[in-house]
């Protein structure tokens with residue numbers, strides 16, 4: 200029996216995706232790095248439909264790969280045969296619960312829609328990524344997304360109060376109550392946050408909301424070296440009473456690529472730039488003055504909302520501008536702040552020893568130690584650069600590991616980094632992960648061949 204014939208009697212016609220353009224878009228990831236091939240694409244419109252799909256998949260041992268906004272950067276939602284399960288129709292956004300400061304949403308809701316729903320109720324959902332117009336809450340949870348506000352509000356893991364998940368055998372577990380505390384047994388939601396679709400399908404989530412920041416102050420600083428950037432971070436943290444919410448690093452190269460792409464002039468010219476933002480309070484009034492007293496002369500404070508948005512546009516446009524220049528080898532890494540300067544120097548030395556012309560495009564969320572470390576080889580501006588991917592990854596990841604960092608800060612492991620997981624986790628940790636996976640998914644149908652080394 201074909202997969203279509205197996206699933207069609209149990210789902211509505213609209214849940215059986217047949218539009219060729221729609222399917223083509225789902226089968227190619229945003230980076231155009233992974234071309235997938237699926238036997239069937241389904242788009243369930245309720246948790247009950249997801250349950251039915253998983254019951255049938257379990258009974259017939261059919262691989263199922265969940266896909267959200269398809270903006271993941273390490274092939275987590277790529278598929279090679281089986282059912283591709285698009286969650287986009289699970290996009291119900293319930294009214295904000297102002298008393299408990301939370302909101303319950305379907306996992307297919309777009310991140311920016313959830314931000315907007317919170318804002319409309321006078322509250323704030325702080326997860327913010329350059330892909331927020333297309334990524335979905337389920338994908339954000341499955342990848343434990345980070346973004347620009349982690350310094351103050353944490354990663355997606357810190358923002359989830361409860362989850363509804365359909366397990367590989369079709370059972371549903373749910374903890375969508377608006378409880379900020381619950382120590383009754385193991386907190387199972389944490390198993391699924393960051394599990395990249397390998398343990399179950401997230402169908403809904405209850406998310407924490409915060410009060411809207413009254414007013415923010417945005418600062419652009421230029422620094423001669425990484426240590427100066429870290430010094431700036433320390434001073435701001437010390438004097439901002441915890442209200443510093445973003446602290447982004449942008450290298451000279453990254454800034455120029457973005458500025459050229461936007462046909463604009465960078466605000467300053469230096470080796471390194473910092474774009475950071477804090478929520479204004481009485482305590483932060485004297486911050487700019489304090490920075491001057493500490494010798495930070497090259498700082499600008501955004502004078503109006505337009506200037507603030509222009510600066511953020513320069514930062515958020517880096518990935519898109521890079522993509523328009525050609526294909527690069529991307530890394531999403533994190534290090535302790537104390538190790539950052541050494542790492543940057545050592546990695547640059549090793550990359551340049553192997554590829555003299557390599558352009559290192561470095562930017563990221565320095566405030567929490569995570570960096571986007573992208574390599575562009577001007578002689579190989581297209582997909583031919585992938586012939587060097589393993590070599591470049593080895594250079595970067597070895598330096599990361601020597602500095603006790605991580606090869607996956609916020610994009611997950613997917614298919615791209617699964618061979619590196621054994622360098623990150625010890626044998627007992629890997630065995631425990633495999634045991635959990637085996638318990639929930641003994642037939643290996645749930646997003647197979649991802650994350651765990653085979």
Ligand SMILES: Cc1cc2nc3c(=O)[nH]c(=O)nc-3n(C[C@H](O)[C@H](O)[C@H](O)COP(=O)(O)OP(=O)(O)OC[C@H]3O[C@@H](n4cnc5c(N)ncnc54)[C@H](O)[C@@H]3O)c2cc1C
Nearest residue numbers: 267268269270271275335337338339341344345396401609
């Ligand atoms: C320009 C750009 C900037 C980015 N910036 C950031 C950034 O600053 N910080 C950051 O963390 N990430 C960033 N990302 C990466 C990406 O946007 C995030 O990983 C995002 O959380 C993925 O969401 P998605 O809905 O697109 O998931 P997808 O790409 O569709 O899927 C990602 C993984 O989650 C699984 N999955 C998806 N939905 C579900 C579900 N409902 N249940 C179970 N598993 C599911 C998939 O199988 C896959 O393994 C960026 C990406 C781009 C293109």
